[in-house]
Amino acid sequence: MRLNKTSGILLLLAMTVVTACNHKDKKTEARAREVFKGLYSFAPGAKLFQFCGGQSQYWAADSSAQLELKYSQLINFEQSGTQVYAEVEGYKTKSATNGEAAAYDSTLIVKKVIKITKDIPEGCK
Incomplete structure:
Protein backbone atom coordinates (compact mmCIF):
# COMPACT_ATOMS: atom_id res chain seq x y z
CA MET A 1 0.00 0.00 0.00
CA ARG A 2 2.81 2.37 0.84
CA LEU A 3 4.36 1.88 -2.61
CA ASN A 4 1.09 2.78 -4.35
CA LYS A 5 0.73 5.99 -2.32
CA THR A 6 4.31 7.03 -3.11
CA SER A 7 3.83 6.18 -6.80
CA GLY A 8 0.65 8.25 -6.89
CA ILE A 9 2.40 11.27 -5.37
CA LEU A 10 5.29 10.96 -7.82
CA LEU A 11 2.88 10.67 -10.75
CA LEU A 12 0.98 13.77 -9.59
CA LEU A 13 4.25 15.69 -9.19
CA ALA A 14 5.42 14.64 -12.67
CA MET A 15 2.11 15.73 -14.23
CA THR A 16 2.37 19.11 -12.51
CA VAL A 17 5.90 19.66 -13.85
CA VAL A 18 4.91 18.68 -17.40
CA THR A 19 1.87 20.95 -17.31
CA ALA A 20 3.92 23.88 -15.98
CA CYS A 21 6.59 23.40 -18.66
CA ASN A 22 4.00 23.36 -21.44
CA HIS A 23 2.26 26.52 -20.19
CA LYS A 24 2.96 29.50 -22.46
CA ASP A 25 2.95 33.01 -21.11
CA LYS A 26 0.37 34.93 -23.20
CA LYS A 27 2.20 38.24 -22.82
CA THR A 28 5.42 36.72 -24.16
CA GLU A 29 3.55 35.15 -27.09
CA ALA A 30 1.86 38.46 -27.92
CA ARG A 31 5.16 40.35 -27.72
CA ALA A 32 6.82 37.80 -30.00
CA ARG A 33 4.64 38.98 -32.89
CA GLU A 34 6.07 42.51 -32.91
CA VAL A 35 8.22 43.40 -35.94
CA PHE A 36 11.35 45.52 -35.49
CA LYS A 37 13.26 47.19 -38.31
CA GLY A 38 16.77 48.46 -37.87
CA LEU A 39 20.51 47.99 -38.12
CA TYR A 40 22.14 44.82 -36.86
CA SER A 41 25.84 44.21 -36.36
CA PHE A 42 27.74 41.23 -35.04
CA ALA A 43 31.28 41.10 -33.75
CA PRO A 44 32.95 39.13 -30.98
CA GLY A 45 31.36 40.38 -27.76
CA ALA A 46 28.86 42.64 -29.54
CA LYS A 47 25.52 41.54 -30.99
CA LEU A 48 23.75 44.85 -31.46
CA PHE A 49 20.45 46.08 -32.87
CA GLN A 50 19.57 49.74 -33.39
CA PHE A 51 16.00 50.58 -34.41
CA CYS A 52 15.53 52.75 -37.50
CA GLY A 53 15.40 56.39 -36.43
CA GLY A 54 16.69 55.57 -32.94
CA GLN A 55 20.00 56.21 -31.24
CA SER A 56 19.91 53.51 -28.55
CA GLN A 57 21.53 50.16 -29.14
CA TYR A 58 20.03 46.94 -27.81
CA TRP A 59 21.74 43.66 -27.15
CA ALA A 60 20.39 41.13 -29.68
CA ALA A 61 19.72 37.64 -28.37
CA ASP A 62 19.15 35.36 -31.37
CA SER A 63 16.76 32.65 -30.22
CA SER A 64 15.89 31.97 -33.87
CA ALA A 65 19.45 30.70 -34.54
CA GLN A 66 19.14 32.41 -37.94
CA LEU A 67 20.19 36.03 -37.44
CA GLU A 68 23.89 35.38 -36.85
CA LEU A 69 23.95 32.71 -39.56
CA LYS A 70 22.39 34.98 -42.19
CA TYR A 71 24.63 37.85 -41.09
CA SER A 72 27.73 35.69 -41.59
CA GLN A 73 26.50 34.78 -45.08
CA LEU A 74 26.35 38.50 -45.97
CA ILE A 75 29.45 39.82 -44.20
CA ASN A 76 32.98 38.39 -44.35
CA PHE A 77 34.66 37.61 -41.04
CA GLU A 78 37.16 40.43 -41.68
CA GLN A 79 34.26 42.90 -41.88
CA SER A 80 32.56 41.80 -38.67
CA LEU A 108 15.91 42.37 -28.16
CA ILE A 109 14.93 38.71 -28.20
CA VAL A 110 14.81 37.67 -31.87
CA LYS A 111 12.30 34.91 -32.56
CA LYS A 112 12.25 35.06 -36.36
CA VAL A 113 14.30 36.75 -39.10
CA ILE A 114 12.04 38.28 -41.75
CA LYS A 115 14.68 40.03 -43.84
CA ILE A 116 18.39 40.82 -43.69
CA THR A 117 20.30 42.73 -46.36
CA LYS A 118 23.35 44.92 -46.93
CA ASP A 119 21.05 47.47 -48.61
CA ILE A 120 20.12 49.94 -45.88
CA PRO A 121 16.97 51.98 -46.63
CA GLU A 122 17.43 55.75 -46.70
CA GLY A 123 15.25 56.30 -43.64
CA CYS A 124 17.27 53.90 -41.53
CA LYS A 125 20.84 55.22 -41.92
Whole structure:
Protein backbone atom coordinates (compact mmCIF):
# COMPACT_ATOMS: atom_id res chain seq x y z
CA MET A 1 0.00 0.00 0.00
CA ARG A 2 2.81 2.37 0.84
CA LEU A 3 4.36 1.88 -2.61
CA ASN A 4 1.09 2.78 -4.35
CA LYS A 5 0.73 5.99 -2.32
CA THR A 6 4.31 7.03 -3.11
CA SER A 7 3.83 6.18 -6.80
CA GLY A 8 0.65 8.25 -6.89
CA ILE A 9 2.40 11.27 -5.37
CA LEU A 10 5.29 10.96 -7.82
CA LEU A 11 2.88 10.67 -10.75
CA LEU A 12 0.98 13.77 -9.59
CA LEU A 13 4.25 15.69 -9.19
CA ALA A 14 5.42 14.64 -12.67
CA MET A 15 2.11 15.73 -14.23
CA THR A 16 2.37 19.11 -12.51
CA VAL A 17 5.90 19.66 -13.85
CA VAL A 18 4.91 18.68 -17.40
CA THR A 19 1.87 20.95 -17.31
CA ALA A 20 3.92 23.88 -15.98
CA CYS A 21 6.59 23.40 -18.66
CA ASN A 22 4.00 23.36 -21.44
CA HIS A 23 2.26 26.52 -20.19
CA LYS A 24 2.96 29.50 -22.46
CA ASP A 25 2.95 33.01 -21.11
CA LYS A 26 0.37 34.93 -23.20
CA LYS A 27 2.20 38.24 -22.82
CA THR A 28 5.42 36.72 -24.16
CA GLU A 29 3.55 35.15 -27.09
CA ALA A 30 1.86 38.46 -27.92
CA ARG A 31 5.16 40.35 -27.72
CA ALA A 32 6.82 37.80 -30.00
CA ARG A 33 4.64 38.98 -32.89
CA GLU A 34 6.07 42.51 -32.91
CA VAL A 35 8.22 43.40 -35.94
CA PHE A 36 11.35 45.52 -35.49
CA LYS A 37 13.26 47.19 -38.31
CA GLY A 38 16.77 48.46 -37.87
CA LEU A 39 20.51 47.99 -38.12
CA TYR A 40 22.14 44.82 -36.86
CA SER A 41 25.84 44.21 -36.36
CA PHE A 42 27.74 41.23 -35.04
CA ALA A 43 31.28 41.10 -33.75
CA PRO A 44 32.95 39.13 -30.98
CA GLY A 45 31.36 40.38 -27.76
CA ALA A 46 28.86 42.64 -29.54
CA LYS A 47 25.52 41.54 -30.99
CA LEU A 48 23.75 44.85 -31.46
CA PHE A 49 20.45 46.08 -32.87
CA GLN A 50 19.57 49.74 -33.39
CA PHE A 51 16.00 50.58 -34.41
CA CYS A 52 15.53 52.75 -37.50
CA GLY A 53 15.40 56.39 -36.43
CA GLY A 54 16.69 55.57 -32.94
CA GLN A 55 20.00 56.21 -31.24
CA SER A 56 19.91 53.51 -28.55
CA GLN A 57 21.53 50.16 -29.14
CA TYR A 58 20.03 46.94 -27.81
CA TRP A 59 21.74 43.66 -27.15
CA ALA A 60 20.39 41.13 -29.68
CA ALA A 61 19.72 37.64 -28.37
CA ASP A 62 19.15 35.36 -31.37
CA SER A 63 16.76 32.65 -30.22
CA SER A 64 15.89 31.97 -33.87
CA ALA A 65 19.45 30.70 -34.54
CA GLN A 66 19.14 32.41 -37.94
CA LEU A 67 20.19 36.03 -37.44
CA GLU A 68 23.89 35.38 -36.85
CA LEU A 69 23.95 32.71 -39.56
CA LYS A 70 22.39 34.98 -42.19
CA TYR A 71 24.63 37.85 -41.09
CA SER A 72 27.73 35.69 -41.59
CA GLN A 73 26.50 34.78 -45.08
CA LEU A 74 26.35 38.50 -45.97
CA ILE A 75 29.45 39.82 -44.20
CA ASN A 76 32.98 38.39 -44.35
CA PHE A 77 34.66 37.61 -41.04
CA GLU A 78 37.16 40.43 -41.68
CA GLN A 79 34.26 42.90 -41.88
CA SER A 80 32.56 41.80 -38.67
CA GLY A 81 30.83 44.69 -36.94
CA THR A 82 29.50 46.07 -40.23
CA GLN A 83 25.87 47.13 -39.95
CA VAL A 84 23.19 45.50 -42.10
CA TYR A 85 19.48 46.20 -42.36
CA ALA A 86 17.29 43.64 -40.63
CA GLU A 87 13.60 43.09 -40.06
CA VAL A 88 12.99 40.70 -37.20
CA GLU A 89 10.11 39.42 -35.12
CA GLY A 90 10.64 39.41 -31.38
CA TYR A 91 10.27 41.37 -28.19
CA LYS A 92 12.24 43.67 -25.91
CA THR A 93 13.11 42.76 -22.35
CA LYS A 94 15.35 44.05 -19.59
CA SER A 95 18.95 42.87 -20.01
CA ALA A 96 20.54 40.37 -17.68
CA THR A 97 22.68 41.77 -14.88
CA ASN A 98 25.70 39.68 -15.82
CA GLY A 99 27.39 38.63 -19.05
CA GLU A 100 27.87 40.58 -22.25
CA ALA A 101 24.28 41.88 -22.37
CA ALA A 102 24.67 43.57 -18.96
CA ALA A 103 26.21 46.64 -20.62
CA TYR A 104 22.84 47.39 -22.26
CA ASP A 105 19.58 48.42 -20.57
CA SER A 106 17.46 46.27 -22.85
CA THR A 107 17.74 43.14 -24.94
CA LEU A 108 15.91 42.37 -28.16
CA ILE A 109 14.93 38.71 -28.20
CA VAL A 110 14.81 37.67 -31.87
CA LYS A 111 12.30 34.91 -32.56
CA LYS A 112 12.25 35.06 -36.36
CA VAL A 113 14.30 36.75 -39.10
CA ILE A 114 12.04 38.28 -41.75
CA LYS A 115 14.68 40.03 -43.84
CA ILE A 116 18.39 40.82 -43.69
CA THR A 117 20.30 42.73 -46.36
CA LYS A 118 23.35 44.92 -46.93
CA ASP A 119 21.05 47.47 -48.61
CA ILE A 120 20.12 49.94 -45.88
CA PRO A 121 16.97 51.98 -46.63
CA GLU A 122 17.43 55.75 -46.70
CA GLY A 123 15.25 56.30 -43.64
CA CYS A 124 17.27 53.90 -41.53
CA LYS A 125 20.84 55.22 -41.92
